[in-house]
Amino acid sequence: MSDALLPPIGMLAELTHRCPLQCVYCSNPLELLKADRELSTDAWLALFEEAADLGVLQIHLSGGEPTLRPDLEQFVSCLARRGVYTNLITAGVGIAEGRLERLRDAGLDHLQLSIQGARAATTEKIGNHRGALEKKLDVARKVVELGLPLTINAPIHRHNIEEVPAFIDLALSLGAQRLEIANVQYAGWALLNRNVLMPDRQAVERQVAIVEEAQARLQGIMAIDFVAPDYFAVYPKPCMGGWARDAFMVAPDGKVLPCHAAATIPTLHFERFGEASLTDIWVHSPAFNAFRGDDWMLEPCRSCDRKEIDWGGCRCQAMAIAGNAAATDPACIKSPLHDRMAALIGEANAVAPSHAEDFRYRRIGRT
Amino acid sequence: MESRQRAIVSDQSRPQLKRYARLQYDPVRSAWALLSPEKVFWPDEVSLDILRLCDGRHTVLQIVSELAGQYDAAREDIAPDVEEFLQEWSDRFLVTL
Ligand code: SF4
Ligand code: SF4
Numbered sequence: 055m056s057d058a059l060l061p062p063i064g065m066l067a068e069l070t071h072r073c074p075l076q077c078v079y080c081s082n083p084l085e086l087l088k089a090d091r092e093l094s095t096d097a098w099l100a101l102f103e104e105a106a107d108l109g110v111l112q113i114h115l116s117g118g119e120p121t122l123r124p125d126l127e128q129f130v131s132c133l134a135r136r137g138v139y140t141n142l143i144t145a146g147v148g149i150a151e152g153r154l155e156r157l158r159d160a161g162l163d164h165l166q167l168s169i170q171g172a173r174a175a176t177t178e179k180i181g182n183h184r185g186a187l188e189k190k191l192d193v194a195r196k197v198v199e200l201g202l203p204l205t206i207n208a209p210i211h212r213h214n215i216e217e218v219p220a221f222i223d224l225a226l227s228l229g230a231q232r233l234e235i236a237n238v239q240y241a242g243w244a245l246l247n248r249n250v251l252m253p254d255r256q257a258v259e260r261q262v263a264i265v266e267e268a269q270a271r272l273q274g275i276m277a278i279d280f281v282a283p284d285y286f287a288v289y290p291k292p293c294m295g296g297w298a299r300d301a302f303m304v305a306p307d308g309k310v311l312p313c314h315a316a317a318t319i320p321t322l323h324f325e326r327f328g329e330a331s332l333t334d335i336w337v338h339s340p341a342f343n344a345f346r347g348d349d350w351m352l353e354p355c356r357s358c359d360r361k362e363i364d365w366g367g368c369r370c371q372a373m374a375i376a377g378n379a380a381a382t383d384p385a386c387i388k389s390p391l392h393d394r395m396a397a398l399i400g401e402a403n404a405v406a407p408s409h410a411e412d413f414r415y416r417r418i419g420r421t
Numbered sequence: 422m423e424s425r426q427r428a429i430v431s432d433q434s435r436p437q438l439k440r441y442a443r444l445q446y447d448p449v450r451s452a453w454a455l456l457s458p459e460k461v462f463w464p465d466e467v468s469l470d471i472l473r474l475c476d477g478r479h480t481v482l483q484i485v486s487e488l489a490g491q492y493d494a495a496r497e498d499i500a501p502d503v504e505e506f507l508q509e510w511s512d513r514f515l516v517t518l
Contacts, residue, residue, distance in 0.1 A: 061449055061450070063461050064461075108449075109447070109449035109450065111447065111454060111456060111461050112456060112461060137443075137445055139443065139456040139457075139458075139461075141458060163441055163443075163456075163458070164441060164458040201440070202441070203439075203441045203458055203514075205458060205459075226425060229425075231458075231514050232458065232459070232514070273427060273512055274427030274428060274511060274512040275425050275426065275427050276425070277513070277514060279459075
């Protein structure tokens with residue numbers, strides 16, 4: 055590795071896999087952990103303290119549904135005391151009265167709310183939860199009322215891609231400062247449901263035009279971040295900003311991973327917090343070092359001038375589609391397997407409309 | 422609900438860092454960091470000097486004078502850069518004008 059190893063800036067804490075919703079696009083692993091596998095309050099607090107010592111400046115509190123942890127306020131105030139920026143990533147369903155105030159008072163910096171459809175029926179269908187949208191809208195209004203900055207996250211796929219304009223209007227009317235139009239990444243449950251989630255190319259092109267127009271129109275009014283759909287891409291994304299480069303994540307049982315799908319790479323072993331310290335894992339874990347920098351790269355990445363832009367793309371997508379985690383991400387046009395992406399789109403688009411809603415909902419203990 | 426219009430910088434704006442954007446010294450990296458909902462920024466010396474004056478009391482005009490003094494430079498040379506910087510940071514929702 056050429057560069058000196060720097061401390062991590064960001065961390066995603068998946069506090070629990072439990073969730074009141076069952077979204078078909080969920081990026082959590084298929085083998086979801088039950089509550090009895092979750093780290094204790096004290097273990098999370100110790101982990102957060104060490105993360106702050108290590109140099110982490112921003113922590114995304116996520117899940118599953120993080121508000122199911124009754125100790126969430128304690129985590130937020132511990133991090134606030136350490137000057138770490140906290141972002142709560144919630145589905146906004148089942149949040150008890152008074153909870154958001156308490157989180158704000160504990161020092162929460164920002165809240166990101168996922169909305170599965172701009173229409174109530176779509177949100178219900180995708181998350182398999184009656185009345186979910188109304189609850190989410192209540193949460194959004196409350197967050198803005200409390201003076202917390204709000205991001206709306208809209209995960210996009212075939213069943214809601216035509217609702218993008220409605221998502222933009224909804225986020226504006228709610229007073230969100232930022233909207234994420236995030237095309238689903240096919241990992242975890244989304245990979246299992248890929249054939250019923252993949253949009254077609256025309257819909258993707260329409261969506262890109264709509265988003266670009268809105269970004270220009272709403273400059274300085276509301277930020278719209280666009281997460282492009284990998285399967286339709288020319289170049290891959292710099293997944294996690296590069297493997298173990300400036301961020302990492304922790305699963306509910308304390309397993310420390312470079313990204314949320316890393317456990318799908320069977321050759322790598324990941325340690326749990328407690329078996330080793332965060333610092334040890336960040337610096338010495340063979341799994342973290344496996345794809346750091348560019349020494350591990352094969353052609354065409356090795357001699358490509360974009361290698362420090364996208365770091366060869368996503369290792370887990372290379373694993374899933376090329377069968378080799380060290381391969382060039384097939385989302386890249388230079389990958390010899392790039393055609394495979396188009397073939398997978400074709401396969402998905404061939405699913406008959408009568409089977410388009412054969413969803414495999416996300417449930418603990420069931421695939 | 423807040424009015425949803427783009428704020429445009431003027432001489433008389435009194436810029437202020439948003440409540441949810443935090444400028445803090447990071448002892449691990451010995452550098453000033455600006456923490457915001459999505460990103461951590463590492464402002465350079467000049468940006469830091471501007472941001473420190475974004476206290477909701479100084480007008481843009483006063484910020485320019487202050488910096489012209491500090492850098493021993495002409496106000497006309499500094500003003501466009503300061504205004505451009507503030508407009509950009511306002512458009513990123515980090516500064517209120
Ligand atoms: S994607 Fe849906 S099911 Fe998965 S954690 Fe988020 S809200 Fe829960
Ligand atoms: S060949 Fe590798 S480094 Fe070059 S653009 Fe494609 S994925 Fe990125």
